[in-house]
Amino acid sequence: MDHEAVTEEEDDALSAWAQTGDGDIEGTLRPRKLDEFIGQPRVREQLELVLESARRRGVPPDHVLFSGPPGLGKTSMAMIVAAELGAAIRITSGPALERAGDLAAMLSNLAPGDVLFIDEIHRIARPAEEMLYLAMEDFRVDVVVGKGPGATSIPLEIAPFTLVGATTRSGSLTGPLRDRFGFTGQMEFYTDTELDLVVRRAATILDIAIDREASAEVAGRSRGTPRIANRLLRRVRDYAEVRADGKVTVEIARAALAVYDVDELGLDRLDRAVLTALTKSFGGGPVGISTLAVAVGEEPTTVEEVCEPYLVRAGMLARTPRGRVATATAWEHLGLVPPADHPGRPDQGGPASFEQD
Ligand SMILES: Nc1ncnc2c1ncn2[C@@H]1O[C@H](COP(=O)(O)OP(=O)(O)OP(=O)(O)O)[C@@H](O)[C@H]1O
Ligand SMILES: [Mg+2]
Numbered sequence: 001m002d003h004e005a006v007t008e009e010e011d012d013a014l015s016a017w018a019q020t021g022d023g024d025i026e027g028t029l030r031p032r033k034l035d036e037f038i039g040q041p042r043v044r045e046q047l048e049l050v051l052e053s054a055r056r057r058g059v060p061p062d063h064v065l066f067s068g069p070p071g072l073g074k075t076s077m078a079m080i081v082a083a084e085l086g087a088a089i090r091i092t093s094g095p096a097l098e099r100a101g102d103l104a105a106m107l108s109n110l111a112p113g114d115v116l117f118i119d120e121i122h123r124i125a126r127p128a129e130e131m132l133y134l135a136m137e138d139f140r141v142d143v144v145v146g147k148g149p150g151a152t153s154i155p156l157e158i159a160p161f162t163l164v165g166a167t168t169r170s171g172s173l174t175g176p177l178r179d180r181f182g183f184t185g186q187m188e189f190y191t192d193t194e195l196d197l198v199v200r201r202a203a204t205i206l207d208i209a210i211d212r213e214a215s216a217e218v219a220g221r222s223r224g225t226p227r228i229a230n231r232l233l234r235r236v237r238d239y240a241e242v243r244a245d246g247k248v249t250v251e252i253a254r255a256a257l258a259v260y261d262v263d264e265l266g267l268d269r270l271d272r273a274v275l276t277a278l279t280k281s282f283g284g285g286p287v288g289i290s291t292l293a294v295a296v297g298e299e300p301t302t303v304e305e306v307c308e309p310y311l312v313r314a315g316m317l318a319r320t321p322r323g324r325v326a327t328a329t330a331w332e333h334l335g336l337v338p339p340a341d342h343p344g345r346p347d348q349g350g351p352a353s354f355e356q357d
Contacts, residue, residue, distance in 0.1 A: 029202050029230050030076045034084055038201065038226070039194035040073065043185035047077070050183050051084050060113050061085070062182025063136055063163040065121070067170035069309040071227030072187040074166040075119060081164050082115040089115045094123030103128040104141050112159040121165035122172045129177060136163055136180040168305045189224030189313055192216070198226045199233050203248075208237045210248035217253045221266035223310045228266070235260050265314060265333065270296065274307050275316060275334060278326045284338055286323030 031037040034044055034051075047064070054061035064081060066074040082089035090106060097103045097118070110116060118124065124132070134140050139160050142153040165181065167173060178184075190198070196219040203210045210218075210233070218236060222229035239256030240248045261269050277295040278285055293300040308324075311317035316330035331338040 025206075025234070026227070026230070029205060030079065031073075032080065032083055034080055037073065037076065037080065038197045039190045040077075040185075040187060043077070043187060046183065047081070047185060051081065055085070060087075060160050060162045063165070063180060065165045065167065065170070065173075065178070065181040065184045066187060067167045067184060068187030069189070069225070070168055070306055071225040072189070073226060074187055075117075077185060077187075078115075078117045078119075078164040078166055081162070082117075085113070085115065085162075087113050087115045087162070089117055091117045091119070093119040094121050094125075097128040098125050100125075100127040100131045103131050103135075104143060107131075107135050107141050107158050107161075108156060110159045110161045112161070114159065114161045115164055116161055117164045117166070119166050120168070121177075122167045122169045129174065132163070133176055133180060189310065190222075190226060190229075191224075192220050195219035195222050195224070195226065195229045198229045202230045202233050206234070206237070208233065208240075208248060209246065210236075210253075211250070213250040214248045214253040217250050218257075221257055221262050221264070223266040223268075223271075224313065225310075232257065232260070232262065267311075267314075267333075270298065270302075271307050271311060272334075274303060274311065275326060275330050278317070278324060279331055279334060279336055279338075284331070285325035286320050288323045292324055 034048060037044060043066075050061050050064065061081075064078075066077050068074060079089065088111065090110065092106060106116065131141055134142060135158060139158050141156050141158055143156050144151055144153045146152060163181075170178070170184070170186075196216050199210070199215045199218050199222075202208075203215065214236070218232050219229055222232055236248050236253045236256040237246075239259065240246050240252045243255075244252055263272070267275075273296040274292065277292060278287065281295055282292070289304055290300045293303045296303065308317060308319075311330075312319065314329070316327055316333060318325045318327055326338070328338060
C-alpha cells in the first residue's frame with residue numbers, strides 16, 4: 001500500500017514536469033541532492049541547517065521560499081528539499097490555483113510531512129492566497145458551504161506539511177504571504193567558475209567530449225545561469241557533431257555561439273535589443289519599463305524578470321526612480337559613444353551615482 005502510494009507520487013511529479021515544458025533533458029541534468037548542487041553556498045548552508053534541525057526534531061521544517069531570476073535552480077532546490085526529507089512532493093503553480101477550491105482539494109489530500117511545491121507563487125489568486133495563510137500557520141482550511149447570507153464556513157484540519165514556494169518576483173508577494181515563510185533562499189547569479197563545473201557535470205552526464213578551455217568559454221557566456229549553460233552546451237555539441245568530429249574545442253564553441261547570436265558577454269538577441277533600444281531610440285534613458293518593452297516587442301514582465309536582472313548585474317543597465325538608464329559600459333559594449341550630457345558618461349558621475357533597487 002505504502003509502496004503504491006510512492007509510485008503514484010512519482011507519476012504525479014512526472015506529469016507535472018511535462019507541463020512545465022522543461023523537457024527530459026532538464027530533468028536529467030537537475031541536481032538531486034544538496035551536495036550535488038553546484039553554487040549558491042549561502043542558500044545551501046542555510047537550507048541544510050533548516051532541514052537538519054527539522055529532521056532531528058522529527059517535525060516538518062518551516063515553509064521555504066526560493067526567489068531569484070529564471071534558471072538559477074529554484075525548482076531544483078524545491079525537489080531537493082523533498083528528497084532530503086525523504087518526503088513526497090506535490091507540485092502545482094500559482095496560475096493553476098485560480099479557484100480556492102482547487103487549493104483546498106490539494107491541501108486536504110496532503111499526508112503528514114508532505115512537501116507542497118507552488119511554483120510562480122506570486123501569481124496565486126487572492127482567495128487561494130488567503131486560504132494559504134491559514135493552512136501555513138494553523139494547518140487548517142476553512143471550507144465555505146452554501147452561498148450568500150446562509151453560507152457557513154467549516155474548519156477542516158489538514159496534515160502538517162511544508163510549503164515550498166518559488167518566485168521570480170519576491171517583490172510582488174504580499175507582506176502576509178512573505179511573512180509566513182520561515183526561510184527565504186535568495187538565489188544569486190553563478191560565478192564563471194561555478195558555471196564551468198555545471199557545464200562539465202552536464203557534459204559528463206550527456207557524454208559530450210569538451211575540453212577545459214571550451215567549457216570555460218561556454219560558462220563565461222551563460223549569463224550567470226545554469227539553465228543557459230546547459231542549453232549552450234547542447235547547441236555547441238550539435239555544432240561539433242554536424243560540422244566537426246563531435247569534440248568540443250574552444251574554436252568550435254566560439255563558432256557555434258556565433259551562430260546562435262550569443263555575444264562575448266553572453267548577451268542574447270533580446271538583451272541586445274533592449275540595450276540597443278535604450279541607447280539608440282531613447283538616448284540612453286531614463287525610460288519607463290513599459291515603453292522599453294513595447295520598443296522591443298516584449299511583455300514588460302519578460303524584460304523586467306528575464307533580461308533586466310542580468311543587465312543590472314553586468315553593470316549595463318541601471319534602474320533609477322525616473323526609469324531605466326544605459327550605463328557607459330552598455331554604450332561601450334554596443335560600440336557607441338554616449339551623448340555629451342548623458343548621465344551614463346563616466347565624467348557625468350557614471351553608473352555609481354544611480355540608485356539601484
Ligand atoms: N546548481 C546547479 N547545478 C547544476 N545544474 C543546475 C543547477 N541549478 C540549475 N541547474 C540546471 O538548470 C536547470 C534549471 O533549473 P531550475 O528549473 O531549477 O531553475 P528555476 O530557478 O526553477 O527556473 P524558473 O524560474 O525558470 O522556473 C535545471 O534543469 C538544471 O539542469
Ligand atoms: Mg522553476
